[in-house]
Amino acid sequence: MTSTTPVNPSRPATIGGVPGAPRTSRAAELADRAVGGLHNAPIELKAPFTGLTTATLPQATEHEVRAAFERAREAQRAWARRPVRERARVLRHLHDLVLDKQAEALDLIQIEAGKSRLDAFDEISATALVAAYYGKHGPGILAPRRVAGVLPLLTKAGQLHHPKGVVGVISPWNYPLALTAMDVLPALLAGNTVVQKPDNQTALSALWLHELACAAGLPPQAWQIVLGRGSQIGDALVEEPDYVCFTGSTPTGKRLAGRIAQRLTGYSLELGGKNPMLVLPDADVSKAAAGAVAACFSSAGQLCVSVERIYVHDSIAEEFIAAFARRTEALRLGGTLDYGTDMGSLTSTGQLRAVSAHVDDARAQGATVVTGGKARPDIGPLFYEPTILTGVPETARVFAEETFGPVVSVYRYSNVDDAVERANDTEFGLNASVWSRDGKRGWEIAARLRAGTVNVNEGYAATFGTVGLPMGGMKESGVGRRNGAEGLLKYTESQSIAVQRGMRLRPFPGMPPRIWTTLMTLGMRLLARLPRR
Structure with a gap:
């Protein structure tokens, strides 16, 4: 790179x-x-x-x-x-x-x-x-x-x-x-x-x-x-x-x-999050690979909604991994104060240690480093190469733990239902991504994923940038939402006020309760049938 x-x-x-x-x-x-x-x-x-x-x-x-x-x-x-x-x-x-x-x-x-x-x-x-x-x-x-x-x-x-x-x-x-x-x-x-x-x-x-x-x-x-x-x-x-x-x-x-x-x-x-990306069999491989680079390596992967797991169908897996690796290796790393670089550094020594530990542990347990996999002190003290892993075993830390760095694991699948199940098999549920040429199909798969935001043919930016939509996590990825109406109303106390005029909500003086409840029952039936305004 x-x-x-x-x-x-x-x-x-x-x-x-x-x-x-x-x-x-x-x-x-x-x-x-x-x-x-x-x-x-x-x-x-x-x-x-x-x-x-x-x-x-x-x-x-x-x-x-x-x-x-x-x-x-x-x-x-x-x-x-x-x-x-x-x-x-x-x-x-x-x-x-x-x-x-x-x-x-x-x-x-x-x-x-x-x-x-x-x-x-x-x-x-x-x-x-x-x-x-x-x-x-x-x-x-x-x-x-x-x-x-x-x-x-x-x-x-x-x-x-x-x-x-x-x-x-x-x-x-x-x-x-x-x-x-x-x-x-x-x-x-x-x-x-x-x-x-x-x-x-x-x-x-x-x-x-x-x-x-x-x-x-x-x-x-x-x-x-x-x-x-x-x-x-x-x-x-x-x-x-x-x-x-x-x-x-x-x-x-x-x-x-x-x-x-x-x-x-x-x-x-x-x-936290361990956000999945599903590449369906009909996906445009070139666009999905380009989208994966942005989804995984923006801000050096130090993004709560960043993709850390990719599930790609067997029929296009080889083509996707090759295209993804080529685009990743073309990224320009550096610390210039201009638009001349594509990826910056990690932010702290703690993050560098955590990222290095996840990759080293995966490699030691048999995972393949397709590209990346090492720090770059020749560029700066906290730079780490964008890294793609395959063959990651379930025992590796990177399999289920949040890395919060420029590291992504790619897994193959043969059945879309299995891919959905594997994507949902996590304690987290913050963000997810689905790639398909068929927008309707992508929406249907997105609705099955247990994540607070799901992007179709995007990694995270579509929901992140649509401020009118709420953003937040399911499961252990959080409580509550930011953005949208929910992101404003959470900071308020809701108060209900009702002013009753004329008729009280109790029987009139001298009216037997049985007659009152009969009239109220009739009234509720009629109200339920009125057209909605």
Whole structure:
């Protein structure tokens, strides 16, 4: 596979951490937006491309985090009183600012997460789409809703949506801008305030979006960002919010859910995945192979909806594997701050160790490495080649465990029903992909897969980019949904109000109950037969 030099000396970045990208005060400006840091020692972050220092970040104490929640609770009252259309205007303005100022964010995401520039742009587009969707459709979703009352004309009934209060958002390192937007923006639109803890490694992306949101008209106290390790500030993040939104591993999500449940507080969790791709016998092999490259190796596979298992029919397996391998080997690896590379690096040494361990274990147990299979320190400290495995035994760790890296296992099948069963044979259920020339057939197979999102003739981008659709996991891949109406209404308390006029819902004075119940029974029969409006 093609590699490139790890830097682009022709155009400097706006944040330090990459040779040719001089350190400026910009990282410090963004870091200053974080809450706290008066008592804990700051930490230095390293750029995945090079291992050089990216920024110095303050670390909040538990007391400082609890104080942030107090300020957020005070600010929430004024923010919720603003008309929802005024809150929506902030999001629409933010949409424009994100697109206008994307060059800086692209540098930022690449340097702190290690992505290729095209993968970084996916975060720009996702953020803009979320801001536009909720800025446009959010007021309608939150609008009071009239409902047919129990007695037509006499019972006026409706539903209101009130904000939860203060929402705690715990964000991961892998999609720092997009997942911040998907979780924070609908919470704000619903009238909540937010205290967010992004991962230290990619905190600058969240701080950048916070800066733009304030420029778009958001009161700074309505969204506060705290930095620190969960072991030090985790108690406050669980005990203070009125609702918790968490994205991360399944074991951590389970522990959080147990603690949050003790307070009877709502939560949503997006957790792990071992996402399958089914290539049906009638699939266009060339398109499926190209789609598999994007589905498996975007963001170096560090994507919750990334494909890690491919099931391909015997009749086209050899052709598909060969085409897939050719396209994978043509990927350009590198850390340039431009569109000259196809895949960046892993984000941390922990991820590099995990990916290497999965591949080494599979190889030791007899799996075949079709292509890839090794680290590339000649390009940068955390680069790992995109890797295709075949013949993976069920005893190998990579068979069932989430790898979260540029590694995919290819399996053959002869019967589509068997492929569906094998795809569903996992504790996870986040995303899946089906490839077929027949869209109707693809839809039918997709409906049989136990995953929260399923894409036909795409890996993940079709559902990921369709912000009007809910996104989330089944089984141990999570609870709740982000995006769509569900992703907004989860941040609200639903309230039902009914006004009864005239006739009471009990017998008239002096009327025997038997006559009353007979009349009500007749009335319910008639109402059930009225045409729906």
